[in-house]
Amino acid sequence: QVQLVESGGGLVKPGGSLRLSCAASGFTFSDYYMSWIRQAPGKGLEWVSYISSSGSTIYYADSVKGRFTISRDNAKNSLYLQMNSLRAEDTAVYYCARVVHGDWYFDLWGRGTLVTVSS
Amino acid sequence: QSALTQPASVSGSPGQSITISCTGTSSDVGGYNYVSWYQQHPGKAPKLMIYDVSKRPSGVSNRFSGSKSGNTASLTISGLQAEDEADYYCSSYTSSSTYVFGTGTKVTVL
Numbered sequence: 485q486v487q488l489v490e491s492g493g494g495l496v497k498p499g500g501s502l503r504l505s506c507a508a509s510g511f512t513f514s515d516y517y518m519s520w521i522r523q524a525p526g527k528g529l530e531w532v533s534y535i536s537s538s539g540s541t542i543y544y545a546d547s548v549k550g551r552f553t554i555s556r557d558n559a560k561n562s563l564y565l566q567m568n569s570l571r572a573e574d575t576a577v578y579y580c581a582r583v584v585h586g587d588w589y590f591d592l593w594g595r596g597t598l599v600t601v602s603s
Numbered sequence: 604q605s606a607l608t609q610p611a612s613v614s615g616s617p618g619q620s621i622t623i624s625c626t627g628t629s630s631d632v633g634g635y636n637y638v639s640w641y642q643q644h645p646g647k648a649p650k651l652m653i654y655d656v657s658k659r660p661s662g663v664s665n666r667f668s669g670s671k672s673g674n675t676a677s678l679t680i681s682g683l684q685a686e687d688e689a690d691y692y693c694s695s696y697t698s699s700s701t702y703v704f705g706t707g708t709k710v711t712v713l
Contacts, residue, residue, distance in 0.1 A: 519702075528606065528692060528705070529641070529649065529694075529704040530704060531694075531701065531702035531704060534702070584654070587654060588702070589651060590641070595647075595648050
């Protein structure tokens with residue numbers, strides 16, 4: 485069925501790195517822009533990054549620019565988020581979401597993966 | 604990019620109508636008809652309820668409707684039901700080719 489499944493979350497020390505993955509199924513992954521969105525515990529949603537269907541266009545939120553890198557492998561139907569120089573404020577559930585390009589909304593979400601940055 | 608402003612909480616009795624506002628700027632809400640709304644139940648992923656200001660995805664109840672005036676978008680839930688109790692977030696595309704979410708509104712069904 486049509487779904488997104490995130491993985492790779494866990495506990496990491498401040499300054500450390502982590503790579504999140506999102507496996508897509510049930511739709512033509514290479515046709516869609518994709519995005520990462522996060523939610524700190526008890527807080528609201530925060531957009532993190534998006535990538536175009538080909539990977540040629542990428543945008544980041546100012547809060548993660550220079551530390552996080554979004555990428556995708558269309559042959560593997562997978563989206564990635566490489567997170568470096570992690571801070572306590574990066575602690576959140578990270579959601580993978582499908583973007584409807586041109587109308588600019590998120591029509592399919594994964595269940596999320598929790599990243600905890602703590603010493 | 605600052606978060607869009609939503610009321611922290613809104614409540615209503617079953618059957619009533621409630622409206623949640625979402626205020627931004629001319630660089631986001633006011634500049635584009637790319638406002639969307641998401642419903643999130645505790646411990647669950649967000650679910651798309653409205654896109655392009657006022658369009659409803661297939662499967663979403665017609666009790667949910669959206670509108671926009673200037674820099675403020677609104678989500679109205681009519682005929683409030685117990686299952687509507689959740690957090691709601693607005694989102695807008697921005698002039699920087701990025702996205703911004705609202706601060707979130709907790710809807711309580713009395």
